[in-house]
Amino acid sequence: MPLDKSIKKVLVIGSGPVVIGQAAEFDYAGSQACLSLREEGIEVVLLNSNPATIQTDHSVADRIYIEPISVEAVERIIAKEKIDSILPTMGGQTALNLALKLKREGIFEKYPVRIIGTPIETIDTAEDREKFHRLMLEINEPVAPSARLTVHNYMDDIPKLDIYPLIVRTSFSLGGSGGKILRTKEELSALANEFFRVYSDEVLELEKSLEGIMEIEYEVIRDNAGNCITICNMENLDPMGVHTGESIVVTPSQTMSDQEYHNLRDSAIKVISALGIKGACNIQFALNQETEEYYIVEVNPRTSRSSALASKASGYPIARTSSKIAVGYNLTEIINPITKNTYAAFEPSLDYITVKIPRWPFDKFEVERKIGVQMKSIGEVMGIGRTFEEAFFKAIASLETKESKSLRLPVSDEKLRELIRTPSDLRIYAIIEALLRKWSPEEVSSL
Amino acid sequence: MNRYLILEDGTVLKGVAFGYAGDSYGEIVFTTSMTGYLESITDPSYRNQILTFASPTVANYPLRMGLFESDSVQVAGVVARDAHAKLVIDQSWLYFNQLLEEHKVPGIDLVDTRLLVRKIREKGVMRAYMSSSPEVPGEFPDPMDEDVVAKVSCSEPYHVKGESGHRVLFIDVGAKKSLVKELSMLADLYVVPYNSDFDRIEYDYDSIFISNGPGDPSHQSLSKVADFIRKRSVDTHIYGVCLGHQLISLALGGKTMKMKFGHRGSNHAVTDGKRIFITTHNHGYAVDRDSLENTGLMVTQWDINDGSVEMVRHEEKPIFSVQYHPEASPGPRDAKWFFEDIRKDLGVR
Numbered sequence: 001m002p003l004d005k006s007i008k009k010v011l012v013i014g015s016g017p018v019v020i021g022q023a024a025e026f027d028y029a030g031s032q033a034c035l036s037l038r039e040e041g042i043e044v045v046l047l048n049s050n051p052a053t054i055q056t057d058h059s060v061a062d063r064i065y066i067e068p069i070s071v072e073a074v075e076r077i078i079a080k081e082k083i084d085s086i087l088p089t090m091g092g093q094t095a096l097n098l099a100l101k102l103k104r105e106g107i108f109e110k111y112p113v114r115i116i117g118t119p120i121e122t123i124d125t126a127e128d129r130e131k132f133h134r135l136m137l138e139i140n141e142p143v144a145p146s147a148r149l150t151v152h153n154y155m156d157d158i159p160k161l162d163i164y165p166l167i168v169r170t171s172f173s174l175g176g177s178g179g180k181i182l183r184t185k186e187e188l189s190a191l192a193n194e195f196f197r198v199y200s201d202e203v204l205e206l207e208k209s210l211e212g213i214m215e216i217e218y219e220v221i222r223d224n225a226g227n228c229i230t231i232c233n234m235e236n237l238d239p240m241g242v243h244t245g246e247s248i249v250v251t252p253s254q255t256m257s258d259q260e261y262h263n264l265r266d267s268a269i270k271v272i273s274a275l276g277i278k279g280a281c282n283i284q285f286a287l288n289q290e291t292e293e294y295y296i297v298e299v300n301p302r303t304s305r306s307s308a309l310a311s312k313a314s315g316y317p318i319a320r321t322s323s324k325i326a327v328g329y330n331l332t333e334i335i336n337p338i339t340k341n342t343y344a345a346f347e348p349s350l351d352y353i354t355v356k357i358p359r360w361p362f363d364k365f366e367v368e369r370k371i372g373v374q375m376k377s378i379g380e381v382m383g384i385g386r387t388f389e390e391a392f393f394k395a396i397a398s399l400e401t402k403e404s405k406s407l408r409l410p411v412s413d414e415k416l417r418e419l420i421r422t423p424s425d426l427r428i429y430a431i432i433e434a435l436l437r438k439w440s441p442e443e444v445s446s447l
Numbered sequence: 448m449n450r451y452l453i454l455e456d457g458t459v460l461k462g463v464a465f466g467y468a469g470d471s472y473g474e475i476v477f478t479t480s481m482t483g484y485l486e487s488i489t490d491p492s493y494r495n496q497i498l499t500f501a502s503p504t505v506a507n508y509p510l511r512m513g514l515f516e517s518d519s520v521q522v523a524g525v526v527a528r529d530a531h532a533k534l535v536i537d538q539s540w541l542y543f544n545q546l547l548e549e550h551k552v553p554g555i556d557l558v559d560t561r562l563l564v565r566k567i568r569e570k571g572v573m574r575a576y577m578s579s580s581p582e583v584p585g586e587f588p589d590p591m592d593e594d595v596v597a598k599v600s601c602s603e604p605y606h607v608k609g610e611s612g613h614r615v616l617f618i619d620v621g622a623k624k625s626l627v628k629e630l631s632m633l634a635d636l637y638v639v640p641y642n643s644d645f646d647r648i649e650y651d652y653d654s655i656f657i658s659n660g661p662g663d664p665s666h667q668s669l670s671k672v673a674d675f676i677r678k679r680s681v682d683t684h685i686y687g688v689c690l691g692h693q694l695i696s697l698a699l700g701g702k703t704m705k706m707k708f709g710h711r712g713s714n715h716a717v718t719d720g721k722r723i724f725i726t727t728h729n730h731g732y733a734v735d736r737d738s739l740e741n742t743g744l745m746v747t748q749w750d751i752n753d754g755s756v757e758m759v760r761h762e763e764k765p766i767f768s769v770q771y772h773p774e775a776s777p778g779p780r781d782a783k784w785f786f787e788d789i790r791k792d793l794g795v796r
Binding site for chain 1: 483513779
């Protein structure tokens with residue numbers, strides 16, 4: 001399919017301020033998208049509340065609005081600029097949430113404007129945990145087993161359940177982080193008894209905890225004709241339970257067999273096709289290599305932090321290609337601007353390894369150094385090398401912290417054990433220190 | 448211990464020896480597959496070739512996580528940048544070395560494979576020695592002059608039972624195990640050697656399949672297979688993969704040619720003009736598109752980047768074949784529809 005000529009003026013929604021938890025990676029995606037659209041002769045209007053981004057440079061967009069990222073602002077811009085299309089998948093979660101809000105408030109009925117790229121219904125399904133789980137079950141793709149307890153069924157159901165350890169959430173904390181991990185029937189019974197005595201109208205949502213197993217991501221692009229390719233995969237050094245933004249990430253995966261690699265690739269393509277993504281997205285898996293089971297954790301129906309990483313690691317212009325798809329092109333028609341003589345329809349094969357390490361601000365702020373499901377890092381470094389060791393140490397050297405310069409931790413053996421056991425920014429140094437103290441790799445790994 | 452890779456153009460690369468402690472000779476090629484090292488080195492299509500892994504880490508996961516594509520290690524040698532990721536968890540490195548020793552296949556590690564790949568891309572495939580001495584030998588005979596298929600084709604016919612009621616004569620010119628497995632799910636197979644007396648086969652079949660395999664499709668040792676295909680093309684369903692695809696094209700009047708450095712890897716995009724499939728390739732020869740004129744064969748798929756012929760289909764007869772590997776292993780499974788097409792063509796429910 002060639003360029004859709006009905007697209008004349010596109011509003012690109014930016015990601016807003018750079019805060020802890022959302023780094024500047026969306027600037028990169030957003031700017032690439034704007035330039036890619038302008039290349040097609042399309043007028044680009046940009047909304048971003050952050051004046052300090054490269055996106056708001058006049059060479060990036062035709063018109064720039066530095067205003068709050070809100071429904072009101074978008075409505076005003078649509079009316080004033082006569083916008084015909086909105087691209088909401090380049091500004092992180094902020095822009096995606098705004099798109100969902102625009103839909104709820106009926107903006108798409110009120111004005112002759114539409115979403116381009118991944119359809120709003122797809123965004124809705126991917127973002128809504130329950131809808132997403134239902135779709136996964138429909139297409140026979142595994143998600144973490146879950147159950148729902150009410151005052152009526154819990155007495156009967158608890159003895160039958162075998163999904164420990166599990167995360168329990170109350171219906172009023174859903175979506176939030178108020179989950180608790182339970183490991184036994186007894187713990188669950190006690191909690192349920194107590195809970196339903198007080199809240200007999202509420203439900204308890206249970207989900208198998210995937211904590212501790214391997215976390216893998218695939219970056220996927222799908223076009224308007226349904227062609228689907230995977231740009232690369234990313235293996236998290238830290239297991240499930242540590243946010244991918246907080247994890248050391250290696251591309252391409254180093255410990256997966258061909259079978260595992262392609263089982264997950266097949267699954268990624270199936271899921272992304274069922275969702276109906278048009279453009280780039282990211283899918284996360286939890287893989288248990290011992291039982292050969294995997295679970296789909298979630299899909300980000302947009303360019304994400306991982307897209308920026310995948311783009312840099314593989315050299316594939318993800319945001320650019322995905323904007324071209326948004327305006328009608330297919331992978332068979334888009335030329336790869338880096339090689340200039342090949343098409344965007346290929347899967348990069350790397351003859352190097354990249355290692356990403358998050359950069360935490362713990363040298364500047366006195367806060368708890370433990371890392372987990374919440375993001376504390378403020379940026380990241382990437383090392384590229386012909387071997388894992390080379391890439392890894394290049395990344396460490398780029399961190400420029402006290403520890404990364406000395407590589408030694410002057411602590412007791414006891415303290416060292418604890419540092420290896422608990423995820424924190426110091427864990428990698430603790431591992432290096434342990435190996436320098438001639439602890440065996442088996443011993444370090446068993447911790 | 449040092450080991451040297453000596454190329455036809457005089458280049459000598461030094462590395463560290465592993466695997467079998469002996470010399471070797473072959474055509475030097477590279478693969479861009481990032482996974483599936485065991486599947487690659489046991490693929491019979493790599494016979495008489497020294498395989499360079501463009502991806503730096505080899506043997507980075509345990510051997511038991513891979514699949515054997517034949518009963519032996521087929522490559523003439525393994526060249527790697529970083530094959531020394533010594534896996535202590537289950538002695539994988541030891542097993543990998545033992546495997547190479549058993550099958551008399553030497554390896555060289557710590558080679559600048561990026562430089563090597565660039566050289567091959569620039570100058571095309573070359574002939575190379577793997578040796579304990581850096582001395583450049585005077586002669587570099589063509590490893591493809593040999594009858595390579597003889598080394599990989601089965602020696603006796605065998606039967607793979609299938610339930611569909613259809614019976615396929617499977618000509619083994621170096622078949623991968625996963626290809627036999629895929630086909631056996633569609634029909635009863637009678638697998639025969641490449642040098643069989645095809646007119647005297649005591650098996651009642653309704654279609655013919657020609658497998659993948661190594662070497663030059665126009666090698667005279669294969670002319671009997673091509674003659675047989677030509678003869679049966681008037682009244683039988685015929686399918687093929689890789690070398691089989693090339694033999695079908697030759698049999699019907701087309702020509703094949705040697706490619707500069709070929710396609711080897713799991714990331715090649717093939718298109719039919721609308722759809723794209725990411726597929727596993729392992730071919731150093733290709734069917735010449737222009738030569739297919741007036742043969743009845745149409746090019747229905749091609750490589751999106753260099754236009755090489757990747758699939759042909761006869762305009763009237765039930766004959767079609769692909770150049771790439773729909774059975775994957777290693778690689779993506781985008782082209783599994785090929786077996787579905789055969790299922791439909793056979794009329795299997």
